[in-house]
Amino acid sequence: MKRILVTGGAGFIGSHLCKKLLEEGNYVICLDNFFTGSMDNIADLLSNKNFELITHDIINEYYIDVEQVYNLACPASPPHYQYNAIKTIKTSILGVTNMLGLAKRCKARILQASTSEVYGDPKVHPQTEDYWGNVNPIGVRSCYDEGKRCAETLMMDYHRQNNVDIRIVRIFNTYGPHMAENDGRVVSNFIIQALKNEDITIYGDGSQTRSFCYVSDLVEAMVRMMNSSNNFIGPVNLGNPSERTILDFAKLIIKLTNSNSKIIYKPLPSDDPVQRKPDITLAKKELNWEPLVDIENGLLSTIKYFENRLSLKSVEKV
Ligand code: NAD
Ligand code: UDP
Numbered sequence: 001m002k003r004i005l006v007t008g009g010a011g012f013i014g015s016h017l018c019k020k021l022l023e024e025g026n027y028v029i030c031l032d033n034f035f036t037g038s039m040d041n042i043a044d045l046l047s048n049k050n051f052e053l054i055t056h057d058i059i060n061e062y063y064i065d066v067e068q069v070y071n072l073a074c075p076a077s078p079p080h081y082q083y084n085a086i087k088t089i090k091t092s093i094l095g096v097t098n099m100l101g102l103a104k105r106c107k108a109r110i111l112q113a114s115t116s117e118v119y120g121d122p123k124v125h126p127q128t129e130d131y132w133g134n135v136n137p138i139g140v141r142s143c144y145d146e147g148k149r150c151a152e153t154l155m156m157d158y159h160r161q162n163n164v165d166i167r168i169v170r171i172f173n174t175y176g177p178h179m180a181e182n183d184g185r186v187v188s189n190f191i192i193q194a195l196k197n198e199d200i201t202i203y204g205d206g207s208q209t210r211s212f213c214y215v216s217d218l219v220e221a222m223v224r225m226m227n228s229s230n231n232f233i234g235p236v237n238l239g240n241p242s243e244r245t246i247l248d249f250a251k252l253i254i255k256l257t258n259s260n261s262k263i264i265y266k267p268l269p270s271d272d273p274v275q276r277k278p279d280i281t282l283a284k285k286e287l288n289w290e291p292l293v294d295i296e297n298g299l300l301s302t303i304k305y306f307e308n309r310l311s312l313k314s315v316e317k318v
Contacts, residue, residue: 001050002026003065005108007058007099008072010037012178013113013171015045016219017070022048024223029064033057036075041178058095059087062102068226069110071099074148076115078141078269079184085143092147093154100158103165111167111226112155114235116276117145118170126243126277129170129235139271152235159233167225172239172278176215176298177305187212190250191299191306194259204268206247209275213240214298217291224287232286239278240291256299 004021008014009030014037021028022045030042031054045051056062058073074091075081081088096112103110119127120135135145158164175187183189193200221238244252250263283289 002067003029004068004070005029005031005064005066005102006070006072007031007095008037008074008113010034010039010042010053011072012041012076012176012180012183013174013215013218014070014072015041015178016176016215017072017222018042018045018051020219020223022050026050028052029054029066031056031058031062032073036077036080036180036183038180058098059090061098063105064102065106066108069099069103069108070113070222070226071096071110072113074113074144077183077185078144081144082140085140088143089147092144092151096151096154100154100164104158104162107165109165109167109226110155111169111222112151113222114152114168114170115144115148116170116172116237116239116278117141118149118152119276120145121271121273122276125275126241126279127237128279129237129282136271140269141271166233167228168234168236169222169225170235170237171218172213172237172276173210174213174215174218174239176302178215179302181306181309186210186246186249187302188306190253191257191303192310194253194257194261195303195306195310197260199264200250200254200261201266202246202250202263203266203272204246205265206250206263207245208268208272209243209245209277210249211240211243211277212249212295212298213238213291214293217293221283221287221289224289228287230286236283236286237278237280238283239280240295241277241280242295243275243277244295252295253299256296257303
């Protein structure tokens with residue numbers, strides 16, 4: 001049994017990760033400030049004697065003894081990370097520094113949840129880890145993109161200078177149950193709009209592409225990366241290379257939900273990447289990993305989750 005700290009553990013990905021780590025017999029400390037996380041996401045873990053919840057903001061120092069740290073604390077959806085941009089960049093810089101200090105003090109291995117956003121609006125397609133990216137340093141997405149880039153720098157410098165045991169994963173668009181209803185990302189927006197038969201809002205002309213990975217596949221890869229016995233520290237891309245346009249994605253959601261929704265077009269937010277697809281050759285080689293859940297099955301279980309959430313809400317209203 002390992003003592004493992006998961007920051008951002010009450011969020012979408014973090015809650016699935018906490019559950020998996022508990023199932024594998026570990027003692028899990030979930031630390032979260034509940035900015036975008038929720039108690040509902042971890043409700044079924046609270047009664048587990050090997051689960052501990054700490055309400056804390058990683059911008060402030062925290063002292064605990066653990067063997068592993070998964071650092072996921074950071075809002076991930078554009079509306080949420082732009083809501084308080086200065087706070088977002090502090091979370092990636094001060095917060096990551098605090099978690100690296102913690103890992104250094106107790107000689108823990110630390111895994112940083114980095115992102116495909118480090119590639120910005122990529123000029124190399126599909127994206128490989130050796131590509132340095134095309135990021136606007138002064139735009140509305142910069143608080144997140146540059147924060148995450150600096151977090152990778154901090155990870156590498158603590159590793160080179162202080163021998164901290166690190167792992168860096170670059171996560172591409174991931175979806176599944178426990179995404180917040182007000183998250184604002186495309187998967188939850190389209191599913192909720194379709195279930196309510198409301199207009200589906202495509203930003204731009206819908207020709208931009210994304211590649212969507214189901215959360216169980218991602219979490220499996222994160223745990224493999226954390227526990228890899230070789231000296232492979234990353235960065236490694238984790239995502240599903242199956243790429244599609246946002247317009248095709250909207251049509252797929254309408255089909256899977258049997259919805260009457262119509263597609264409408266809204267302005268494209270600035271610096272919205274035109275295309276994104278991970279090259280996962282490195283993850284296949286080093287982690288013997290590739291995604292297993294196809295988009296239709298992953299979406300059906302996500303749709304079911306949101307159907308339950310919406311029907312619970314309507315019962316609450318009665
Ligand atoms: P999420 O918003 O659901 O989860 C983030 C969690 O971190 C929330 O529980 C939130 O309350 C918590 N948090 C935020 N700031 C904090 C702070 N200062 N101190 C303590 N807790 C804080 O997002 P997610 O999709 O689960 O993303 C988790 C991590 O994975 C993030 O670091 C994100 O950047 C990264 N990531 C996610 C995706 C994706 O597609 N979901 C893609 C790339 C990277
Ligand atoms: N998008 C959209 N409609 C929405 C939400 C998002 O067309 O209601 C688009 C968005 O402009 C982007 C893509 O869908 O091109 C993915 O957006 P998301 O916010 O999920 O993640 P990103 O990959 O941009 O961080």
